[in-house]
Amino acid sequence: MARLAASEHDTSSGSSSSDSNGSYNAVSFLLDRNIEQGRGNKLAYTDTVSELTYGELQRQTRKLANLLRRLSVRREERVAMIMLDTIDFPIVFLGALRAGVVPVPLNTLLTAEQYAYVLADCRARVLFVSEALYPVVKDIVGRMPDLEHVVVSGNNAFGHKKLSEELARESDSFATVATHADEPAFWLYSSGSTGSPKGVRHLHANLEATASTYAKQVLGIREDDVCLSAAKLFFAYGLGNALTFPLSVGATTVLNPERPTPALMFKLMNKYNPTIFYGVPTLFAAMLHDDSLKDERCGSRLRVCTSAGEALPESVGNAWRARFNVDILDGVGSTELLHIFLSNAPGDIKYGSSGRPVPGYKVRLVNEAGEDVADGEVGEMLVHAPSAGEGYWNQRHKSRSTFEGYWTRTGDKYIRDAEGRYTFCGRSDDMFKVSGIWVSPFEVESALITHPAVLEAAVVPEADPEGLLKPKAFIVLRADAARDRLDEVLKEHVKQKIGAWKYPRWIEVVESLPKTATGKIQRFKLRERAS
Known part of the structure; x- marks a missing residue:
């Protein structure tokens, strides 16, 4: 790969850069800018079977946009994605953004009835689904009133449209839709750990906001990085790890379509030698405690790991550092805020703590009366974020109780020490006296x-x-x-x-x-x- 200069694009304030007409499409920042800066032949993705350069990714997303136009999907209408982490995922996701269509990536582990609920809720016109996952939804697609087309990624389309064949029919010339920074770009459904999933509406500007804050100022991602994420692309955490962040600097990403077991993660690390590994606490613990893998290493180039999803126990962080001589940057994020807003940072790590606010984000801890609490007191966390969603789809009451003006209520209880570090105490409904x-x-x-x-x-x-x-x-x-x-x-x-x-x-x-x-x-x- 040719060595290329790192991006000089700076949006450290978290705001997006629009063109002279005031339009802004996230795909221009994430993908087209890399071509303009000479990275067309650089490897963007490998999924262990196929590879995709930045130039080919651009061409394929243009074809995907043309496919959506041929299927009569209009601007701001939704297309659902039940897709494994292969190179087809960024093609569909970014291609939809290019067309001004709203992609809705869905959890690949749901049941048929859960998919039926979400597909009906988002009113998807088209479903893009991986071949291996189609059997789960085959009995429900016929009863989704808004669903007009099914496009299958893989060799067997089950009588529906085959993604590779449909893309081959399309031109790779497409004028990117002149969307607005504040226009809906994509939806992510919350995990539904305490009820039915809620569709969080995110804007075109939100992706760049996470790249210019956490990725640039905490993670310090670079063009020469090779990224590997255990968290899947349909998660807010995984979407940043394996799409937003690497594309924002022209880095390379290894996608894993399989379940992220400890053995597989070590295998991928030794094969691809990543520089950044994004994990979750349960995986880090499992990788440390599996006796059959006690002699496995993480590759020679690994420089940083990140953790999110739940707070990382101090014992796990210390054990990982002792064994691999690499720090884990434990942080806190949410679907509503798109990625990490509170984090440990290189040179400023205290295991057991969630760290400090990411530059560009503000944090408050409040009591039941909405009053700010003092250091050492437990309070619910509110976040002022440039990447906050604009609300939940068709759930006005929950939107009002979560998105309070500039502040987003997280539902997490934290305590702040005198040095400004925050330590997780539990979900608001988990705490007790x-x-x-x-x-x-x-x-x-x-x-x-x-x-x-x-x-x-x-x-x-x-x-x-x-x-x-x-x-x-x-x-x-x-x-x-x-x-x-x-x-x-x-x-x-x-x-x-x-x-x-x-x-x-x-x-x-x-x-x-x-x-x-x-x-x-x-x-x-x-x-x-x-x-």
Whole structure:
């Protein structure tokens, strides 16, 4: 690959750059700018089977835009994507943006009825689906009233349109639609960990906002980086990791269409030698604790790792650093805010903490009365963000309770120390008081997993015989864990770590913990079980 100068494009304020007519299309910033700066022959993507240069990606997105026009999909109408992480994903996503059409990437792990709900909710005109995932939706596509076309990525189109054949019919000449920075660009559905998924409407400007803040000023992504993300592209976190950030500087990305197991991640790292690895806490822990992989390494060029989805336990961060000599930048993001807004940074890492606000973002912690709390006090986090969505689709009440003017209510409880670092305490509906003092489920869980017998832990409140709430722990044990006097040992371990009143009064051993597809523990299911 030719060595090319890094981009001089600077939007550190988080605002987007429009042309002289006031129009702005995110695909111009993410893709076309790379061609203008001479990266047409540089590798943009590999999915372990196929490769795509920046020039070919541009041509294919133009063909995709022409395909949407031929299918009579109009500006701002939606197309759904149930697609694995292959090179076809960025072609469809960016091609839709180019046409002014709104792509809606969907979780690839949903059930048929969950897809039916979301497809009906977003009123998608076209469904792009990977061949391997089509059997899940084959019985519902015929009853979606707004769905007119199904386009399959793969060899077998099941009687529908085949993406490769449809693109081959199209011209690679297309005048990018002159959208506006504040125009809807794409939707992402929330994980639905506490109810039905909500469609978050994001704007064309939001993608560049995350690139110019977190990617540029915290991650320090460069043109010579090779990126590997365990989080999939349909997640807000994965979309930034594997699309927005690398494209913003002309970097190269390795896509993984398979489940991100520890063994596969090590295999990809050793094959492609990435410089940036984006993971999640459960994966980092699994990679560290799998005895069959204890001698595996992460490649010779790895310079930084990131973590999001849930708070990274201090023990995991320290163990990763000790084994691989690479830091994990633990951060906090959300579907509503598109990517990470609070993070540790190179040279400023405190494991167990979520770090400080990303440049360009402002953060407040407030009590139940909406008043700012002092350092050392627990409060709900509100964020002033350049990348915030404009609201939920068809859910006005929830939009009003989440998007409050310039501020977005996260639903997370945090505590801020005197140095301005924030530490996660739990979701607002997960927190509870013991003897009048707030207890953070995450703090108890973090103490539990520092014991060598415990692999994973989740803590919820349960009422004692007097009706008072106390912590109850659900734990997953390591394979070689000794169970003799385990309850007593773990209770004493927590007391010594974080305080006598916080220890779990009950401990239940389970085979696994309920989680969302993003790896977040679904504590509401455990609360129901406990009650």
